[in-house]
Amino acid sequence: MKARQVQRVVTRLDPWSMLRISLLFAFCVWMIIVVAGVILWQGAVVTGSIDKIEDFLAQLLAESSFTIDGIKVFQGASVAGFVLFVGGALFAVVTSVLFNLIAGVFGGLRFTVVELETAQVAPGQRS
Numbered sequence: 753m754k755a756r757q758v759q760r761v762v763t764r765l766d767p768w769s770m771l772r773i774s775l776l777f778a779f780c781v782w783m784i785i786v787v788a789g790v791i792l793w794q795g796a797v798v799t800g801s802i803d804k805i806e807d808f809l810a811q812l813l814a815e816s817s818f819t820i821d822g823i824k825v826f827q828g829a830s831v832a833g834f835v836l837f838v839g840g841a842l843f844a845v846v847t848s849v850l851f852n853l854i855a856g857v858f859g860g861l862r863f864t865v866v867e868l869e870t871a872q873v874a875p876g877q878r879s
Contacts, residue, residue, distance in 0.1 A: 754869040763860035765848040774844035778837045789829060793822060 796802050809819035818876060855861065 755866050756869070758867055759862060760865050761860045761862045763855045765851050767845045767848045767852075770844045770848040772781055772843060774841045775837075782833045785833060786830065790826070793794045793825070797822070815833050 793802075802822075806818050806820055810816065811822075851861075
């Protein structure tokens with residue numbers, strides 16, 4: 753196979769495509785973090801770490817008892833994750849619009865790639 757170096761220039765990013773891709777990416781990251789958080793929380797409950805943290809915080813704050821409500825922690829984390837989810841998607845769209853404006857002035861993003869020649873000689877023929 754032969755290879756050749758070619759230069760490519762990216763001069764425009766479609767904001768609609770950036771929105772779709774960033775929403776999908778942000779949703780996947782959000783789901784991974786939520787599932788990991790639930791698993792870690794359950795592990796901490798099973799090992800008794802949450803009880804130890806609650807006792808430590810009660811002593812630190814000079815309270816008779818201190819409890820951490822797992823449901824409220826999960827709800828708060830979910831809301832914060834959703835805000836970051838929407839904010840990240842909007843940031844990607846704004847960034848693509850800014851890229852388009854800057855690329856119009858400076859000519860885009862130029863990079864070099866190696867293209868492999870995929871044309872092959874048919875069996876029985878020689879080049």
